[in-house]
Every structure is written in C-alpha cells, then in structure tokens.
C-alpha cells in the first residue's frame with residue numbers, strides 16, 4: 001500500500017482550509033476575505049451545476065435581451081449574473097460590484113456593505129454555451145480604502161492594486177484558479193464532496209511555450225507588430241520549431257491552457273476594434289494578475305497590462321499574455337515601432 005498517496009487522499013486541502021491557512025499568517029485578519037471567497041465559491045458551484053444541466057434543463061437559448069456590449073444575452077448569462085450579484089451582496093463584505101452583464105456598477109446598500117469591491121464576468125465565452133465548450137467565470141477583487149460613500153472611482157484603479165483574482169472553468173472538470181498575491185493555486189471540484197480540492201499548488205507557467213492562441217480570422221486588420229509576431233510563430237527564422245495554434249475562443253479555456261502548458265494568448269487591437277475586444281476590469285486585469293503571479297507577463301502593446309488605469313468600467317484593451325519569453329518577443333516588436 002502506498003501510504004504517502006493514502007495520506008494525500010485522506011488529508012484534503014479544500015479551498016476554504018487553504019484560505020484560512022493563508023489568513024492565519026495575518027493575525028490582524030478578521031476573516032472577511034474568507035467569507036467573501038466562500039460566497040464566490042458558492043456562485044461558482046451553482047453556475048457549474050447549471051452549465052452541466054443546461055442541455056437537459058432547456059436553459060440554453062436566448063433570454064430575449066441584449067447586454068450593454070450589444071451581444072445577445074443567453075439564459076445562462078442572466079442566471080449566472082443574478083447568482084453572483086446575490087451571493088456577493090449577501091456576503092456582507094462588498095460595497096461596489098461591476099459585472100460584465102450590467103451597464104452600471106452596483107452599489108451595495110449601507111447595511112450590507114463591506115470592505116471589498118468585486119469586478120467579474122459571470123459567464124465568459126458565452127458564444128460557446130450552445131456547443132458545450134468550456135466557459136468560465138472571471139473575477140478580480142479590490143479593497144475599499146475609505147469609509148466615505150463608495151463610487152465607481154473605487155474600481156477604476158490599476159490592476160496592480162487588486163488583492164486577489166481568479167477564474168472558474170466549467171469544462172471537463174470544474175476548476176477554480178486563484179491568486180491572493182502569493183502564487184497561483186488550482187482547485188478542482190470534487191462533485192461527490194461538493195468541495196474544491198487543491199490539485200494544482202503553486203502553478204508556474206513555463207518560461208517559453210510552443211503554442212500561440214489568437215483569432216487569426218482578424219489577421220487582415222492587425223497592426224505591424226502583431227502580424228510580424230504571428231508570422232514568426234509560423235515561420236521562425238532562428239531554426240526553432242514553428243509554434244502550434246490553439247484557439248478555443250473562450251478566454252478562460254485559452255488562458256487556462258496557456259497557464260498550464262505555456263505559450264502566448266493574444267487579443268490584439270485591429271483596424272475594426274482599435275482597443276481590442278477584451279474588457280480591462282474583469283478580463284484583462286484578473287488574467288494578467290494570474291499570469292504575473294505564475295511567472296509570466298501581460299502586455300497591452302504599450303505597457304504592462306496591470307499598470308493600465310481604466311477610465312470606464314467596461315473599457316477594453318488589447319492584450320498579449322503568457323510565458324515570460326514569448327511576451328518578451330512581442331514587446332520587442334512593439335518597441336521597434
């Protein structure tokens with residue numbers, strides 16, 4: 001009998017135990033973050049269950065509404081948004097919420113307020129819902145640094161001020177990847193226990209990868225550096241192997257693969273979308289935070305992504321993120337401009 005393996009199987013590090021362990025390193029901590037996270041975890045479990053049942057429950061289909069980005073809103077988007085907003089408000093630990101689905105920020109009523117602001121995309125990659133491809137929830141957390149009436153200014157802060165970020169991927173397994181600023185840790189939902197168990201401690205992205213991930217259908221509208229970079233991936237002139245192309249078109253799935261296998265994920269600016277497509281607060285920042293914590297980089301084409309200061313809650317930005325050396329190459333091409 002393998003006693004070491006058995007000890008591992010019987011000493012389960014749940015996400016709550018993990019965060020409580022972290023919390024114990026800060027004696028002044030009152031457990032607010034642990035409570036907030038447990039509400040986010042509940043939202044993820046609910047959405048995971050809804051995504052799994054979607055085909056059966058006839059939840060798939062248009063809800064007959066469009067969101068503020070002009071995209072068709074699916075029933076699962078609406079449901080996920082409701083679940084997260086209610087879970088976050090009822091945690092009693094939030095003051096400002098920004099959701100991809102809501103045009104305006106939500107300000108929590110005074111009696112339920114707490115010291116955190118949460119920015120999130122409740123169900124990212126929604127064009128993939130109907131074909132069962134992996135989708136996910138992305139979130140970033142800021143602290144409220146004053147006791148005055150909260151405003152949107154409290155979330156219009158650079159990503160480097162986030163105190164935590166993560167995503168939950170609803171795929172062949174349900175996985176929550178989290179960073180509180182001390183590395184990146186992955187937890188897989190054990191459906192029989194209903195608990196997220198630490199399965200991927202201290203994730204480090206390889207320094208260089210052999211995969212690039214981009215919607216190449218937009219190539220005719222790209223700028224010079226992006227065009228040159230993708231050309232280099234396909235036809236390297238330094239004797240290295242050409243990179244493989246993988247693109248799911250669901251940010252959580254594409255970033256998750258990039259984090260585990262290495263390589264680069266690009267959503268550049270193009271002539272039609274000069275600011276790219278992905279949203280700064282709840283797509284670019286959380287994923288950039290995780291990449292940096294895992295030893296990678298995230299770049300906008302102009303600067304470090306986490307140094308952006310958003311002016312609007314639904315602002316977009318081009319993004320290049322992934323393995324350190326791969327992002328270094330695209331930075332060099334933009335520096336030549």
Ligand code: FDP
Pocket residue numbers: 124125126127128215249250251252254277278279283
């Ligand atoms: P979706 O439109 O399906 O919701 O920002 C949303 C997003 O998906 C990301 O998850 C994904 O990376 C990207 O858009 C895909 O965009 P393209 O279809 O333009 O490639």
